[in-house]
Amino acid sequence: MMMGRHRAKRAGIALALMGFAAPSFAQQPSLPDDVSAFVSRRDGCDHFRGEEATDRxxxxxxxxxxxxxxxxxxxxxxxxxxQYSGNKAVMTILERYEPDIEGDGAAE
Structure with a gap:
């Protein structure tokens, strides 16, 4: 009997937390396709820039x-x-990225 109440309480807490999280998903700006493609590619690039080569x-x-x-x-x-200098939401995303990574030889 006690176990059932604890599960119900945890489920209620989880639902409440999901309710708080939902508005943040709704507030995410929809990015133009070219920006989304860049973000995906550049995030992959940045991932591999931090990788260590363990063998040949x-x-x-x-x-x-x-x-x-x-x-x-x-x-x-x-x-x-x-292109998107007047779009604050896009610029906020783009400003996260270093402007000159190729000059350090990472992509050469």
Whole structure:
């Protein structure tokens, strides 16, 4: 009997927390397709920039990913910032990214 009440209480708390979280999902701005594609690609790039090569095969995998995901991203970021300079929501997202990662040799 006590066990049932605790489960019900936990379920109620979980539902209440979900109710508080729901507005934050609704407030997420819908990003233009080109910005969403950039964010996805650049997040992948940044992930592999932080990867450690543990052996030759892994180094090759990382280098391939860096070339595929990072190459051209500095220019893409600059272009998107110019294109969406008047869109505060988009600019907030784009400002999270370093503007010059290719100059350090990460994608070369």
């Amino acid at each position: 095969d892994r180094r090759a995998q990382i280098e391939e990913a860096l070339n595929r995901l990072c190459r051209g991203s500095d220019a893409d970021l600059a272009r998107l910032k110019r």
